Amino acid sequence: MQLQTTIGQPPLRPLGLLAELTHRCPLGCPYCSNPIALESRGDEIDTATWARVFAEAADLGVLQVHLSGGEPAARRDIVEITAAAHRANLYTNLITSAVGLTEKTLAALAEAGLDHVQISIQDSDAASADRIAGYEGAYTRKKALAGEVVRLGILLTVNAVIHRANIDRVAAMVDQAVALGARRVEIAHVQYYGWAVVNRAKLMPTREQVERAAGCVEALRKRYHGSIVIDVALPDYFARYPKPCMGGWGRRSLNVSPSGKVLPCHAAETIPGLEFWSVRKHSLADIWQSSPAFSAFRGTDWMKEPCASCPRRFEDFGGCRCQALALTGDPRAADPVCHLSSHHALMAELADQRDGEPYIYQRQRADRTAAAENALVER
Ligand code: SF4
Numbered sequence: 001m002q003l004q005t006t007i008g009q010p011p012l013r014p015l016g017l018l019a020e021l022t023h024r025c026p027l028g029c030p031y032c033s034n035p036i037a038l039e040s041r042g043d044e045i046d047t048a049t050w051a052r053v054f055a056e057a058a059d060l061g062v063l064q065v066h067l068s069g070g071e072p073a074a075r076r077d078i079v080e081i082t083a084a085a086h087r088a089n090l091y092t093n094l095i096t097s098a099v100g101l102t103e104k105t106l107a108a109l110a111e112a113g114l115d116h117v118q119i120s121i122q123d124s125d126a127a128s129a130d131r132i133a134g135y136e137g138a139y140t141r142k143k144a145l146a147g148e149v150v151r152l153g154i155l156l157t158v159n160a161v162i163h164r165a166n167i168d169r170v171a172a173m174v175d176q177a178v179a180l181g182a183r184r185v186e187i188a189h190v191q192y193y194g195w196a197v198v199n200r201a202k203l204m205p206t207r208e209q210v211e212r213a214a215g216c217v218e219a220l221r222k223r224y225h226g227s228i229v230i231d232v233a234l235p236d237y238f239a240r241y242p243k244p245c246m247g248g249w250g251r252r253s254l255n256v257s258p259s260g261k262v263l264p265c266h267a268a269e270t271i272p273g274l275e276f277w278s279v280r281k282h283s284l285a286d287i288w289q290s291s292p293a294f295s296a297f298r299g300t301d302w303m304k305e306p307c308a309s310c311p312r313r314f315e316d317f318g319g320c321r322c323q324a325l326a327l328t329g330d331p332r333a334a335d336p337v338c339h340l341s342s343h344h345a346l347m348a349e350l351a352d353q354r355d356g357e358p359y360i361y362q363r364q365r366a367d368r369t370a371a372a373e374n375a376l377v378e379r
């Protein structure tokens, strides 16, 4: 069976695979996109299964694998997993917090064929960065590991996650990425999924802050033209049109969860009634072509008005299904970011809700007690 967008168009092939190797992570970022119910270590698929998944992904047309988590280096077999992806001829990108990844392991990863590293930074101010990450010393560790990545000749991207507490320091964060030797910096405004929904009122910037940051990024692009690429993921809640989430459902990419479930996007499990197939029982090609979850919102046939007759439906695919469900209760509705949605006014209402309460941290480690969390919050 060949999947086609429209008659005469080439079959749909995924280009990217997000391999969520584990949900374990030493950090507790309050905007983590991982699900609220995290999968446990005992459920994680083994090295050989990941190797098979990578080979099947390459056969399917995937070019790039993002080794992610949680913290992917929390897997003891991270070097073997990376080597397997490299053997499958996939471009390998490690998305790491840099905490828990040693210089020795990084050197072994480079040896295993790792092509690219993405390190997230929480702020240009050390105390604020550690408070946001919920981990003392994270800032220093990230700087040291970024230096080591560059020294080993691996390409580095810095992912600067932006929200109310750090948005006024966008310029300093870009300066920091340049100083670290990154070739690319992503100004990634928080997207409100997973833990970010829990902390929405604590993270939401004001419209004035967002506009100031946009002006600042334009100036930075001119200043650093030719030396670093600056990409921006805009905050949904202040937009008039939605983003084509995942490049369209089941069109460009697959997410494999730590236990082997294959999802069209990282938040797909929030949509009730979807049936996800696992790599434990099915080949990746079978899942891509036939699994009920991938078929559910592929193409445009599932749409209702205003999307069904909208000329933009082939560009944005109606926006994000998970956000449509979360904010309207209907996964087939237009993403309420769209000004044509009857729920659009809700975005402005939510964007106006702010509180100054402490963050609720993403946590899976058993040793992170409520008392320890409070201590972190109070620092
Ligand atoms: Fe996109 Fe639907 Fe809005 Fe049209 S109506 S712009 S397809 S979200």
Ligand code: FES
Pocket: 193, 245, 246, 265, 266, 267, 268, 319, 320, 321, 322, 323
């Ligand atoms: Fe699921 Fe956007 S996060 S479709």
